[in-house]
Amino acid sequence: MEFEAVIGLEVHVQLKTNSKMFCSCKNEYGGTQNSHVCPVCLGMPGVLPVPNQEAVTKTIQTGLMLGCHIAPRCKFDRKNYFYPDQPKNYQISQFDQPLCEGGGVPLNLFAFPKDVQNDPQVNFNKVIRLTRIHLEEDVAKSFHYDTSSGIDFNRAGTPLMEIVSEADIATPEEAYAYLTALRQILVYGGVSDADMEKGQMRCDVNISIRPKGQIEFGTKCELKNLNTISGVRRSLHSEIARQIEVVSAGGEIRQETRRWDDAKGQTFLMRIKEKAHDYRYFPDPDLLPLRTDQGLFAEAQTRVPELPQAKIKRLQSDYGVTEYQAGVLASEIAFANYFESAAQPAKNKVLIANFLLNDYLATSPDLTAIPIPPNYFTEISELVDSAKINSKQAKEVFAEMIASNKAPTAIVKEKGLEQVTDMGALEKWCDEAIVANDKSVADYKSGKLGAINALKGYVMKMSKGKANPSVIDEILIKKLTS
Amino acid sequence: MSLYTETITSLRSKLSAKEVSPREIVESLLKRIESVDPKIQGYLWMNAEEALQQADAADLSKPLGGIPIAIKDNLNVIGNPCTCASKILANYQALYDATVISKLREAGAILLGRTNMDEFAMGSSTENSSWGKTRNPWDIDRIPGGSSGGSAAVVGAHEAIASLGSDTGGSIRQPAALCGCVGMKPTYGRVSRYGLVAFASSLDQVGPFTKTIEDSALLTQVISGHDPRDNTSALQAAPDFLSDLKKGVKGMRLGVPKEYFVAGMDPQVEKGIRDAIQQLQSLGAEIVEVSLPHTEQATAVYYILATAEASANLARFDGVRYGHRASNPTDVLDLYGRSRAEGFGSEVKRRIILGTYVLSSGYYDAYYNRAQKVRQLITRDFTEAFKKCDAILTPTSPTAAFKIGEKSQDPLQMYLADIFTIAVNLAEVCGLSLPCGFTSEKLPIGLQIIGPKWGESAILRVGQAYEQSTSWHQQRPNL
Ligand SMILES: [Zn+2]
Numbered sequence: 001m002e003f004e005a006v007i008g009l010e011v012h013v014q015l016k017t018n019s020k021m022f023c024s025c026k027n028e029y030g031g032t033q034n035s036h037v038c039p040v041c042l043g044m045p046g047v048l049p050v051p052n053q054e055a056v057t058k059t060i061q062t063g064l065m066l067g068c069h070i071a072p073r074c075k076f077d078r079k080n081y082f083y084p085d086q087p088k089n090y091q092i093s094q095f096d097q098p099l100c101e102g103g104g105v106p107l108n109l110f111a112f113p114k115d116v117q118n119d120p121q122v123n124f125n126k127v128i129r130l131t132r133i134h135l136e137e138d139v140a141k142s143f144h145y146d147t148s149s150g151i152d153f154n155r156a157g158t159p160l161m162e163i164v165s166e167a168d169i170a171t172p173e174e175a176y177a178y179l180t181a182l183r184q185i186l187v188y189g190g191v192s193d194a195d196m197e198k199g200q201m202r203c204d205v206n207i208s209i210r211p212k213g214q215i216e217f218g219t220k221c222e223l224k225n226l227n228t229i230s231g232v233r234r235s236l237h238s239e240i241a242r243q244i245e246v247v248s249a250g251g252e253i254r255q256e257t258r259r260w261d262d263a264k265g266q267t268f269l270m271r272i273k274e275k276a277h278d279y280r281y282f283p284d285p286d287l288l289p290l291r292t293d294q295g296l297f298a299e300a301q302t303r304v305p306e307l308p309q310a311k312i313k314r315l316q317s318d319y320g321v322t323e324y325q326a327g328v329l330a331s332e333i334a335f336a337n338y339f340e341s342a343a344q345p346a347k348n349k350v351l352i353a354n355f356l357l358n359d360y361l362a363t364s365p366d367l368t369a370i371p372i373p374p375n376y377f378t379e380i381s382e383l384v385d386s387a388k389i390n391s392k393q394a395k396e397v398f399a400e401m402i403a404s405n406k407a408p409t410a411i412v413k414e415k416g417l418e419q420v421t422d423m424g425a426l427e428k429w430c431d432e433a434i435v436a437n438d439k440s441v442a443d444y445k446s447g448k449l450g451a452i453n454a455l456k457g458y459v460m461k462m463s464k465g466k467a468n469p470s471v472i473d474e475i476l477i478k479k480l481t482s
Numbered sequence: 483m484s485l486y487t488e489t490i491t492s493l494r495s496k497l498s499a500k501e502v503s504p505r506e507i508v509e510s511l512l513k514r515i516e517s518v519d520p521k522i523q524g525y526l527w528m529n530a531e532e533a534l535q536q537a538d539a540a541d542l543s544k545p546l547g548g549i550p551i552a553i554k555d556n557l558n559v560i561g562n563p564c565t566c567a568s569k570i571l572a573n574y575q576a577l578y579d580a581t582v583i584s585k586l587r588e589a590g591a592i593l594l595g596r597t598n599m600d601e602f603a604m605g606s607s608t609e610n611s612s613w614g615k616t617r618n619p620w621d622i623d624r625i626p627g628g629s630s631g632g633s634a635a636v637v638g639a640h641e642a643i644a645s646l647g648s649d650t651g652g653s654i655r656q657p658a659a660l661c662g663c664v665g666m667k668p669t670y671g672r673v674s675r676y677g678l679v680a681f682a683s684s685l686d687q688v689g690p691f692t693k694t695i696e697d698s699a700l701l702t703q704v705i706s707g708h709d710p711r712d713n714t715s716a717l718q719a720a721p722d723f724l725s726d727l728k729k730g731v732k733g734m735r736l737g738v739p740k741e742y743f744v745a746g747m748d749p750q751v752e753k754g755i756r757d758a759i760q761q762l763q764s765l766g767a768e769i770v771e772v773s774l775p776h777t778e779q780a781t782a783v784y785y786i787l788a789t790a791e792a793s794a795n796l797a798r799f800d801g802v803r804y805g806h807r808a809s810n811p812t813d814v815l816d817l818y819g820r821s822r823a824e825g826f827g828s829e830v831k832r833r834i835i836l837g838t839y840v841l842s843s844g845y846y847d848a849y850y851n852r853a854q855k856v857r858q859l860i861t862r863d864f865t866e867a868f869k870k871c872d873a874i875l876t877p878t879s880p881t882a883a884f885k886i887g888e889k890s891q892d893p894l895q896m897y898l899a900d901i902f903t904i905a906v907n908l909a910e911v912c913g914l915s916l917p918c919g920f921t922s923e924k925l926p927i928g929l930q931i932i933g934p935k936w937g938e939s940a941i942l943r944v945g946q947a948y949e950q951s952t953s954w955h956q957q958r959p960n961l
Contacts, residue, residue, distance in 0.1 A: 039577050039578050042803060043798045043803070044577055044578075044803075044804070045558070045564065045566070045571065045574070045576075045679040045798070045799075046556075046557075046558045046564070046576075046580060046676070046677045046678055046679045046680065047676070047677075048675060048676050048711060048712050048713065048714075049713065050710065050711060050712075050713050051713065078794050080793075080794055080797065080841070082797065082800065082815075082818055084802050084814055087798065087803065088794075088797060088798045089794075089797035089798055089800055090794045090797055151802075278842055278843045280793075280794075280838065280841035280842060280843070280846075281841075282790060282791075282794070282841055282846075282850060285682075285683035285684035285714075285791055286680075286683050286713060286714065287713050287714075288713055288714060
């Protein structure tokens with residue numbers, strides 16, 4: 001029997017704000033334990049929450065970037081459960097009226113893992129629909145020691161967005177692409193750095209299998225401890241294989257939570273889910289519903305940037321790069337911005353793209369922290385484009401530019417690489433070469449076109465190697481054929 | 483006349499005339515406390531030394547310069563205990579000042595000490611305190627009312643010039659009535675709740691106990707106003723409550739709701755209220771009959787919504803970060819379970835369980851949701867009624883102070899002590915109680931004056947006219 005997987009993702013995203021969700025403590029990753037705390041985020045008696053409007057605005061902006069319907073008011077609910085990482089033993093969240101509903105994440109070729117980018121069976125342009133996006137406060141971080149536990153409340157109360165997808169994802173590769181594309185959009189909008197390894201983006205996976213063609217869903221399992229996007233892909237492959245094995249052997253899938261062990265490449269049972277926890281949600285009486293259909297919505301709208309798909313199109317039309325080049329450039333907004341600031345003043349914009357995508361990426365895979373200023377790319381492409389250096393020399397200059405962080409023009413000067421393009425001097429050397437090499441001239445005229453190389457060599461010698469070979473070619477041919 | 487019997491207003495004029503010093507006032511009160519508080523047991527903790535220091539440093543140019551104020555034990559004062567009369571916070575010290583406390587400090591007030599209350603403000607008699615029962619200054623075998631029983635008793639017994647309490651369903655007005663003083667529950671949102679340990683967030687409001695209406699206006703003024711730390715505090719600035727105070731009731735329409743004169747009410751209380759209504763009529767007010775048809779549902783609605791909110795509000799008391807922690811827990815659930823079982827008293831547990839129940843899946847719609855809908859009907863009752871009148875007159879409590887222990891075994895009987903005050907909190911309007919007579923046993927009777935949202939000026943004006951035409955407020959308990 002053939003099986004298919006049904007996958008839905010719940011993604012928690014830490015919002016980039018100055019302060020926490022309901023108090024004025026710093027929202028900052030790391031820092032000395034329990035240094036960003038106050039009575040409010042520690043849940044001391046008598047404190048009250050005050051909503052961070054910046055977090056609400058960024059959530060609305062996210063909704064707008066993903067095509068969601070935005071609720072006209074922002075209402076908060078209390079989600080009740082006891083856990084030591086939660087100071088109030090209830091979490092301020094959103095239950096029945098999330099800020100954003102609907103919408104979707106469009107996948108694209110470049111969001112998929114490289115090894116499937118040529119697979120004709122993959123639908124690279126699928127859109128994964130979203131159920132909802134809501135805003136809540138994050139919990140503290142627990143540390144477990146031999147005989148005790150500790151809690152760092154720095155993270156407690158920081159703004160957290162939960163993005164819930166529909167069960168539209170059919171393969172581990174689509175899950176990978178979904179997370180990559182989502183992350184790309186979040187970073188584009190500046191709403192989060194969305195780095196999974198730093199916990200800024202955390203992902204829970206719901207996965208079930210069913211015989212191909214069946215409409216009803218199978219029993220789903222939840223996967224936890226997924227710390228990288230490629231880890232999500234690997235965990236899904238492993239879990240799908242496990243579920244198929246169980247079902248094929250006549251067994252039944254239990255509804256359970258499983259922990260992914262990346263080193264072992266396997267999921268392990270954490271707990272069996274018997275019944276849904278009753279969180280006893282109710283509207284938080286400390287927080288008045290906040291209107292979003294006026295100032296906040298308008299503000300969020302002004303912050304919606306050009307999104308990846310639109311950027312890919314524009315890069316092609318504005319700079320003449322290929323779709324593939326545009327796709328790679330747009331995969332990180334910082335990379336695209338870098339390219340644009342280098343290419344805008346340049347005459348030959350494609351040359352810049354070539355330098356970035358071929359020469360630079362050969363030295364480093366880092367798209368966000370290129371160690372040299374963009375105008376160096378402008379300079380080196382101008383040097384090549386105006387024939388001041390040849391392509392072989394360009395390679396040399398490029399390597400030196402990356403290694404020493406020196407401007408290409410300075411490197412060319414330092415190494416004496418600049419080609420002679422003074423037409424007067426070149427013409428003179430060419431005339432001398434013709435006079436001094438009767439035989440080669442005769443050979444050339446009789447049809448042995450290769451004989452021109454002797455003349456070229458003469459000119460190169462005269463110029464101490466600095467003559468531009470293609471220009472010499474041009475001049476010699478003109479003189480010999482006239 | 484001793485200084486401790488004075489009012490804020492009379493002391494303010496004596497202070498500005500330099501007839502007395504703030505230190506003399508504090509010393510007079512400390513002496514009075516020393517002599518009568520062993521009988522009353524209104525205070526849980528005294529700030530004597532610091533109060534004297536504050537007295538010496540008092541800035542008399544400020545509205546409450548040199549005036550000592552007692553504070554209910556659920557308002558955070560930095561460095562002071564803040565136990566909410568609960569074992570679970572037995573050794574807890576506040577880390578910050580509540581906004582009302584900051585406002586008192588800015589106004590020059592001296593913080594005198596902390597007053598007893600029902601544990602976490604849950605109760606109507608102050609018998610639910612973990613630290614002992616407070617007595618009614620008019621009869622020490624009787625309860626002072628609650629939950630702010632300590633704050634009411636110390637003002638009634640002239641152990642304080644004024645005090646602050648909190649009112650969730652009558653917790654200021656009912657004890658004020660039973661102890662013979664003035665108690666004000668401001669409009670929801672008028673006074674910041676930041677630093678008030680929450681019982682039921684959508685109902686709680688801080689307010690003053692005073693000996694006169696004028697003092698009530700003054701103190702309410704000081705603690706009112708928008709607080710950016712309280713999302714539910716109103717953006718509007720408080721008007722000058724003193725400016726209209728003495729304009730009299732001539733031409734005012736005062737509503738009397740027929741639903742508030744019910745069977746089971748003490749006839750002496752009813753007579754006291756009827757006399758007061760007549761008195762106001764004779765002062766020129768027009769008396770109109772109004773109807774508040776959902777009055778009967780108020781108590782049920784209240785005990786659903788208040789307990790639901792409380793069940794979440796009190797979840798933070800878990801022994802993890804502060805407060806009582808059970809010894810040698812086997813795991814975190816054991817830590818939670820035993821810390822809370824040992825720390826909370828029985829009434830608090832009852833309400834947490836009730837609140838947890840009404841929020842549970844399968845019951846939420848039948849209880850919580852339904853109660854929210856009825857709450858809207860109750861609010862509409864008041865909106866409609868205030869189209870016909872400027873203020874509403876009712877009894878504050880169906881009976882005068884009852885005997886200690888009389889109702890403590892029967893929670894339902896106890897819950898009925900607040901039947902006339904609860905709807906005011908549900909409707910988010912304002913109300914005050916002031917003395918309007920005594921029973922034959924010389925127990926105070928309270929008249930409740932209810933105003934619309936932001937209607938404090940109107941009810942203070944009615945109260946002032948009544949008070950100044952009677953002498954009830956001048957009577958003193960024999961201690
Ligand atoms: Zn904080």
